[in-house]
Amino acid sequence: MxxxxxxxxxKSNRYRKIELFDDSLIDFASNDYLGLSEDKELLSxxxxxxxxxxxxSPRASQLVNGYHKIHKEFEEYLxxxxxxxxxxxxxxxxxxxxxxxxxxxxxGDILILDEDYHASGVMASKLITxxxxxxxxxxxDSLKNILDEKKYNRxxxxxxxxxxxxxxxxxxxxFTVCDKSDTLLVVDEAHSSGVLGxxxxxxxxxxxxxIKENHIKMATLGKAIGSYGAYIQAxxxxxxxxxxxxxxxxxxxxxxxFDIALADENYKYIEKNTALLKNKIIQNLKxxxxxxxxxxxxxxxxxxxxxxxxxxxxxxWAKNQGFLIGAIRPPTVKSSILRIIMRTNIDKNILKEFLxxxxxxxxxxxx
Ligand SMILES: Cc1ncc(COP(=O)(O)O)c(C=O)c1O
Numbered sequence: 001m002x003x004x005x006x007x008x009x010x011k012s013n014r015y016r017k018i019e020l021f022d023d024s025l026i027d028f029a030s031n032d033y034l035g036l037s038e039d040k041e042l043l044s045x046x047x048x049x050x051x052x053x054x055x056x057s058p059r060a061s062q063l064v065n066g067y068h069k070i071h072k073e074f075e076e077y078l079x080x081x082x083x084x085x086x087x088x089x090x091x092x093x094x095x096x097x098x099x100x101x102x103x104x105x106x107x108g109d110i111l112i113l114d115e116d117y118h119a120s121g122v123m124a125s126k127l128i129t130x131x132x133x134x135x136x137x138x139x140x141d142s143l144k145n146i147l148d149e150k151k152y153n154r155x156x157x158x159x160x161x162x163x164x165x166x167x168x169x170x171x172x173x174x175f176t177v178c179d180k181s182d183t184l185l186v187v188d189e190a191h192s193s194g195v196l197g198x199x200x201x202x203x204x205x206x207x208x209x210x211i212k213e214n215h216i217k218m219a220t221l222g223k224a225i226g227s228y229g230a231y232i233q234a235x236x237x238x239x240x241x242x243x244x245x246x247x248x249x250x251x252x253x254x255x256x257x258f259d260i261a262l263a264d265e266n267y268k269y270i271e272k273n274t275a276l277l278k279n280k281i282i283q284n285l286k287x288x289x290x291x292x293x294x295x296x297x298x299x300x301x302x303x304x305x306x307x308x309x310x311x312x313x314x315x316x317w318a319k320n321q322g323f324l325i326g327a328i329r330p331p332t333v334k335s336s337i338l339r340i341i342m343r344t345n346i347d348k349n350i351l352k353e354f355l356x357x358x359x360x361x362x363x364x365x366x367x
Pocket of ligand 1: 093164191222230
C-alpha cells in the first residue's frame with residue numbers, strides 16, 4: 001500500500017533503514033558522548049540498587065502507583081545539583097517535549113520555536129491550536145522582533161542547549177531577551193547535559209545562569225548520561241501544573257525504574273569525575289580544531305556535504321576504514337551533513353588518525 005512512497009524515498013537517496021552494526025566498528029556516530037553505555041561497573045551498581053527494592057518495574061503511571069523511591073531520589077538529586085525548585089522524570093525526551101508544549105501553550109498564548117528545534121517539539125506544536133512561530137536559528141534579534149510584534153497572553157520559547165545536528169551552543173542573549181520580557185524559556189538540554197559547563201550540567205551551567213521562574217530545563221538520559229528517559233525542571237508550580245495537565249505524563253507508564261537507577265549512578269560518576277571528563281573533551285576539541293582549522297566548541301562535529309549520495313558514500317568509506325559516523329540527510333537537516341561524535345572514551349590518537357584521513361578524503365573529493 002505504500003510501495004510508491006518507499007520507492008520515491010529510495011530514488012531521492014532519503015531512504016533509511018534500521019541496521020545492526022558490527023560492534024567492532026569504532027563508534028563516532030552515537031550520542032553516548034562519554035562512553036558510559038560501555039561501563040559495566042556502573043551497570044552493576046544500578047542493578048544491585050534496583051534488585052534491593054521490592055518492585056523493579058514501574059507498573060503504572062506516576063499518578064497511579066508507578067512512582068518509585070528511585071524516581072524520587074533521582075528527582076531530588078537533580079533539583080539539588082541544577083538549582084531548580086522541582087523536577088519530574090518522564091519516559092523519554094520525545095514525551096517530555098510533548099508534555100511541555102501540549103500543556104503549557106494555552107489559548108491566547110504563542111509558541112515560538114527556534115527553526116532548528118527538535119522534531120519532537122515540532123510534532124508537539126501540531127497538537128495545539130495557538131499560534132506557532134519560528135525564529136531564525138539562534139538569533140536573539142529575530143526572537144525579540146517576534147516578541148515585540150505579536151500579541152499574546154503568554155509566550156513560550158523553545159531552544160536547545162547544544163543543537164543536535166549543528167553542534168552549536170545556545171546564544172546566551174536568548175536568556176537575556178526572555179528574562180527581560182518575562183517569557184517562558186524551555187531549554188532542551190538533550191545534547192548539552194553531561195558535556196557542557198563547569199560542572200558538565202549543561203548550558204545553564206555553561207553560562208552560569210541564575211535560575212529564574214521563567215526558566216525550564218528538559219534533559220534526556222539516553223545520550224551523555226548513558227541510560228534512557230528524560231526529566232523536566234522548573235519552579236514547583238509549573239511541575240505541579242504539568243503533573244495535572246501533561247497527558248504524556250499522566251497517561252503513560254512511569255519511567256523505567258532500572259533506567260533511572262542507571263542514570264543516577266552515571267550522573268554521580270560524572271559529578272565525581274568532572275575534571276577528568278572535561279579534560280578529555282578539551283583534548284578532543286583541540287584535535288578537531290587543529291585538523292580542520294575551525295573553532296569547534298562541542299563534541300558534535302558537523303561537516304557540510306550538501307549532496308545526499310556523497311554523504312552516504314563518505315559514511316560507507318568510513319565504515320570500510322572501521323569507523324561509524326552519521327550521514328544525516330533531509331528532512332532531519334536542510335541539506336546533508338556528516339555528523340561525527342568525538343566520544344571521549346575513544347583513544348585520542350584514533351580520533352586524530354580518523355579525522356586526518358577524513359580531511360584528506362574530503363580534499364581529494366573536492367579536487
Ligand atoms: C534535541 C533533542 N530533543 C529531544 C530528543 C528526544 O529524546 P528521546 O530520545 O529521549 O526521546 C532528542 C533525540 O533523541 C533530541 O536530539
